[in-house]
């Protein structure tokens with residue numbers, strides 16, 4: 001989660017569609033949850049991809065786009081990103097990511113450790129795994145740095 005590949009200013013985003021549009025690097029700074037897959041030339045919500053909602057709500061984009069499948073309709077990108085950010089399930093995913101990182105990075109004990117302080121010697125492993133955390137994100141971020 002902390003090592004997701006991000007394009008930089010040198011990366012040439014492919015142009016697509018009849019209007020010759022492409023993904024804009026500035027969008028990554030504008031939406032912290034946004035991730036770009038160069039293999040698919042598509043955008044994903046990192047948070048909702050890691051902690052997917054159980055249902056899609058009423059988004060025009062639908063649960064598939066940005067979560068289970070890429071979003072690449074660049075013409076409407078900013079509008080769709082804004083709409084996605086306001087979805088309840090996106091906010092739920094944001095809270096799950098924040099909670100997970102808090103535990104994984106050692107800022108907060110998980111429930112079991114809070115109940116049993118004798119388990120605290122395992123915290124070292126959790127802090128270590130925070131740096132090298134891996135998820136099934138390889139399918140669309142195969143070139144992120146590996147530990």
Ligand SMILES: [Zn+2]
Pocket residue numbers: 033045046047048049084089090093
């Ligand atoms: Zn989301």
